[in-house]
Each structure stands twice: as structure tokens, then as C-alpha cells.
Amino acid sequence: MSSILKKCNELGLKMTDQRKVIVEVLSNSKDHPDVELVYKRASEIDKNIGIATVYRTIRLFEENKIIEKHEFKDGRFRYEEVPDEHHDHLIDIRNGKVIEFQNDEIENLQKRVAQQLGYELVDHRLELYGIPIKDKK
Amino acid sequence: MSSILKKCNELGLKMTDQRKVIVEVLSNSKDHPDVELVYKRASEIDKNIGIATVYRTIRLFEENKIIEKHEFKDGRFRYEEVPDEHHDHLIDIRNGKVIEFQNDEIENLQKRVAQQLGYELVDHRLELYGIPIKDKK
DNA sequence: TTAACTGCAAACATTTTGCAACCGT
């Protein structure tokens, strides 16, 4: 059973056919799809899903911390399952491919910087944008 | 003369009255305003500026790297003059206030992380979200 | 002079909402 579905059950969400389909799509999408793409993939499974339902469901999942919203510099809002382990993103600017990474040193530095400014760090966003070294001119 | 205006001249942009007003607003805004707010402030100076002109001018400035677009987690796109020295942002989640900071250690770490993943870092985005320590319950 | 710019309104794109029908619990 998918991790998303598990969280839905824990929250006692009513699991309609449409929601099950959207859960399936999100669980199987490793590419941080946007709403339009989730809608497209869901429609392939169930012709009758409405875009409003996709918007409502994604919002619901986001509010319940089941999925995370990202806005990389391509303008669209994209989503991914909330991971067990926190990670940040490196985006390949040639093709939009997203690579996930973790770095404790950076995490700790961020916490320290916030403290120095008089703040307690409650959230952060770190995105790196790069081009593959081998392609470098 | 404002730094924005200087860049406009260097680029040979035609400086209409409307653009001058928008330049003035952007130069005097230290709070990362969104389009709507720039429009509001510009309207206070010149009643007749259209919102379309504000959109067009902001896009023009952004394309010419005169201003930078940010999307903090409040959903709106906000703008600031391109700074001489690079900095990142800490956002006070109680009130949306933005604090700018610099940290070379983090910058270098980012470069190194990208390299380890096989990428040359060409851009990045780092935002910290926090609450003031003294307000902490 | 004239190519670029402007205001306006219409067009567009994206997201939300009202509502009657429907369905999971």
C-alpha cells in the first residue's frame, strides 16, 4: 500500500474512486508533475475525473502535508510526495530534470544563519540550478 | 540618479513618463513588492498608469536583469532591484517581512554539492522561513 | 518622423466556487 494512501487513511479521509486514482498517479510520479500533468495522467486511468477535483484533491493533500508544492524557476507549481527524509533539489536547466540531494552541513548552516539573525528556522527552500559538467563548453 | 535608471540608459531603453514612475517606485521600495503593489504605488504618483504597462515594464526589466523575481511561499511573485552583492532571504512567516543576508560558507557548499552531483552551479535559490526567537512560545 | 510605447478592453490561462447529483462510511 502506498505511503500516500496510508496517510489518507490515518487522516480518515473519505477515499472516493477519484481520490484513489489521484493517489495512484502521485505515488507513481517521480518527476514532480504539475496539476495539469496529474490531471492528464489521472484522466488516462479514469476518463471522467474533473480538473476541479484534481485541484481540490491536491490542495487537500497539500494542506495535510501529504504532498509538497514546489515552484522551480519554470513558472509552474509542481508536486511531490512528502519524503521520509528531507531533501533539496538540483534542477538541470537544460531539461528541467530534478535531482534530489541531502546535505547536513548546509542544513546546519541554515539553522545557524537564522539564529544569528534572531530567528528560529521553521522551514526553508534550497534549489540549485546547474548544467552537467561534461556538457560544459 | 538611481541605479535602475542608470541601467535603463545603458540599455538604451526609451524612458517614457510611465517608466520613470515605475523606476522611481522600484528604487524606493525596500519591501519586495508584487505587481499589484507596484501598480498601486505608481498610481499614486501618476493616476493614469495602466496595469498592463506595469506588467510590461516589469517583464522588460526582469528580462534585462534590472530587477529580480521572487516567489516566496506566500504565493505571489515579488520583485526587487538586482543587488550589487548577491544575497539570500529570510522571511518572517508571521508578517512576510523579508531580511536579506549573505553567507559565503553556504555559497561555497552549494557549489561543492552541485559539483559532487556532476553539475556546474549556474544559479540558486535559498530562502529561510523563521519566527523571531523572542516571540517563541 | 517613426518605431516603440501606452491605455483600454477583450482575451487568455489558471484556479476556485456554487450547485444539484452522487457516494463512502
Place this chain on the structure above:
DNA sequence: ACGGTTGCAAAATGTTTGCAGTTAA
């Protein structure tokens, strides 16, 4: 049974565009 959910279409947002008139260089 019934309160939450759905699809649809309409509305609301946010942004862009076509056009005729205007303006900086």
C-alpha cells in the same frame, strides 16, 4: 441516511494581447 465529494459551468484571479492613439529620440 447523510455529510462529504463530484462534475459541470460560471466566476474569480492574474496576466497578456490587439489596436488605435501617443510620445521619446
